[in-house]
Amino acid sequence: MTERVLIIPCSGIGKVLGSVSREAAFRVLEELRPGETETLCLARLTLGDPDAQEEVRAHPVITVDGCTKGCARVNVEQAGGRPAASFCAAETFRRHRELRPTSVLDLGPGGKALAGRLAEEIAVQVDRLLHAPEDRDA
Amino acid sequence: MDELVYTYDKFAFRIPRSLRYSREDLWVRLEGERAVVGISDFLQQKAGDAAFVELAEVGTHLTAGERLGTLETIKATVVLPSPLTGTVLARNEALEEAPERVNQDPYGDGWLVELRPDDPQEVDRLLTAEAYRELLPAKVAER
Amino acid sequence: MPDLPQKKVGLIACSGEDHPLGTLSRVAVRLVLERLRPNDTVTLCLPLFLAGEQGERAFARFYPTIAVDACGVGCAARATARYSGPVVRAINLEQLLAGLGIEVKASWKHDLDEEGLAVAWEVAEIIARQVDRILGKEGREVSPEEPAAVGEVATCSCGSGIPVLRLNVDGRTWELLAVPAIFSLFREQGRAPSRQVASELLAQTRLYNAISPQEEGELLDILEVAYRDFWEGRLKV
Numbered sequence: 388m389t390e391r392v393l394i395i396p397c398s399g400i401g402k403v404l405g406s407v408s409r410e411a412a413f414r415v416l417e418e419l420r421p422g423e424t425e426t427l428c429l430a431r432l433t434l435g436d437p438d439a440q441e442e443v444r445a446h447p448v449i450t451v452d453g454c455t456k457g458c459a460r461v462n463v464e465q466a467g468g469r470p471a472a473s474f475c476a477a478e479t480f481r482r483h484r485e486l487r488p489t490s491v492l493d494l495g496p497g498g499k500a501l502a503g504r505l506a507e508e509i510a511v512q513v514d515r516l517l518h519a520p521e522d523r524d525a
Numbered sequence: 526m527d528e529l530v531y532t533y534d535k536f537a538f539r540i541p542r543s544l545r546y547s548r549e550d551l552w553v554r555l556e557g558e559r560a561v562v563g564i565s566d567f568l569q570q571k572a573g574d575a576a577f578v579e580l581a582e583v584g585t586h587l588t589a590g591e592r593l594g595t596l597e598t599i600k601a602t603v604v605l606p607s608p609l610t611g612t613v614l615a616r617n618e619a620l621e622e623a624p625e626r627v628n629q630d631p632y633g634d635g636w637l638v639e640l641r642p643d644d645p646q647e648v649d650r651l652l653t654a655e656a657y658r659e660l661l662p663a664k665v666a667e668r
Numbered sequence: 669m670p671d672l673p674q675k676k677v678g679l680i681a682c683s684g685e686d687h688p689l690g691t692l693s694r695v696a697v698r699l700v701l702e703r704l705r706p707n708d709t710v711t712l713c714l715p716l717f718l719a720g721e722q723g724e725r726a727f728a729r730f731y732p733t734i735a736v737d738a739c740g741v742g743c744a745a746r747a748t749a750r751y752s753g754p755v756v757r758a759i760n761l762e763q764l765l766a767g768l769g770i771e772v773k774a775s776w777k778h779d780l781d782e783e784g785l786a787v788a789w790e791v792a793e794i795i796a797r798q799v800d801r802i803l804g805k806e807g808r809e810v811s812p813e814e815p816a817a818v819g820e821v822a823t824c825s826c827g828s829g830i831p832v833l834r835l836n837v838d839g840r841t842w843e844l845l846a847v848p849a850i851f852s853l854f855r856e857q858g859r860a861p862s863r864q865v866a867s868e869l870l871a872q873t874r875l876y877n878a879i880s881p882q883e884e885g886e887l888l889d890i891l892e893v894a895y896r897d898f899w900e901g902r903l904k905v
Binding site for chain 1: 681682683684685686687690694695697698699702711712713714715716717718719720738741743744746747750777778779
């Protein structure tokens with residue numbers, strides 16, 4: 388079976404950057420690296436679902452958090468996983484401050500663009516984990 | 526007790542009694558000849574998660590009301606007027622990499638600058654915690 | 669559990685990233701928070717029960733909480749019960765939508781289309797009526813208000829919204845969840861300060877805060893003094 392990378396975004400519902408992290412994850416899963424990535428519900432890790440815990444231990448994982456609380460990263464670690472890479476949308480925003488998200492429910496053009504930048508960075512890490520970097524264009 | 530709290534709806538804003546405050550929501554703590562300056566809990570909650578904190582350079586002389594720095598969040602860019610007239614002696618360099626400190630610990634690790642006030646007695650003319658608390662209902666209504 | 673005034677209802681969505689109704693759970697909860705019941709509801713990011721601290725884990729002990737799950741796994745309801753406290757309502761969206769004859773689209777996992785958003789509004793209205801029932805405000809109009817400013821309506825890790833009393837005693841800072849509300853309740857009930865009342869305050873405080881047996885004696889003294897100050901107007905909470 389082809390190895391896949393698990394992309395696990397945070398569930399941030401109180402802050403707009405939580406939505407950005409979620410959107411970025413879906414971009415990777417559906418557009419940038421379909422077939423090479425999967426996700427699972429972070430809530431299952433919070434619950435302590437044994438099957439979800441086994442998945443994060445068995446596959447390379449990239450976490451994508453909205454803020455410095457790092458819920459996705461912490462939940463993966465508590466489940467016994469070791470994230471191969473961890474992203475934080477707040478950090479991405481610091482590097483692209485002109486891309487301002489609008490709201491949690493409607494990211495707006497700025498937020499979507501920010502999610503796009505973050506997704507590209509995640510895709511690069513996926514490539515690093517699955518292939519030699521020179522074999523793929525991002 | 527060492528802290529006042531103003532509660533509005535589900536929000537609670539902390540106001541340590543040992544500090545003085547400007548009307549623009551900055552706090553000051555006099556330590557000998559140095560005045561440590563930061564933003565209040567109310568301002569950090571109002572502004573949101575800090576993405577950038579830019580501060581005046583060390584050695585800059587500021588008049589009270591002159592721009593001490595800016596706080597940039599997802600929501601807004603907030604200009605921070607100096608509460609005192611004085612010279613910047615130090616600034617919190619940790620905020621460059623960890624701006625979230627102004628949110629997590631606005632009265633401690635989230636301090637902004639240290640000033641040498643031209644007139645230390647100017648600190649006494651700032652608002653007490655009780656007086657600052659009296660301003661908050663109107664400030665909250667403006668949000 | 670003390671009969672603290674139930675002014676707000678907690679809403680916790682599963683936000684399940686791997687289920688079409690995960691996004692819908694999230695959107696429906698935000699619609700209630702922002703548009704339908706902005707003054708009556710609070711939320712918390714579910715994963716904070718593990719990644720957060722005591723304040724987050726006290727959420728469902730302080731707020732009567734509705735869990736909104738995408739499916740029968742019931743992560744929001746079960747994780748809330750495990751880490752915080754039992755929920756007062758558990759909504760399973762798969763079940764709910766099946767009962768309403770609404771077909772779920774796989775594409776809703778990423779983004780709700782116009783149809784999905786309409787379903788989210790319908791679910792939000794159902795949640796809002798549950799909120800009203802819990803707060804004893806049944807019969808209210810469920811009509812959307814103007815959206816509040818970003819970030820104002822939902823508390824997340826920045827504050828679960830539970831009032832906290834911070835006391836600095838002999839160099840140690842005590843952060844006591846829910847104590848301001850407990851003090852207010854006791855005062856409303858006319859319970860004047862005494863050692864006995866302080867013992868009762870301690871018992872209530874322990875419901876929301878982890879207090880070790882070694883700390884109890886000291887905290888009893890602190891609460892007695894703090895409540896007396898509160899009663900006599902020297903302490904504002």
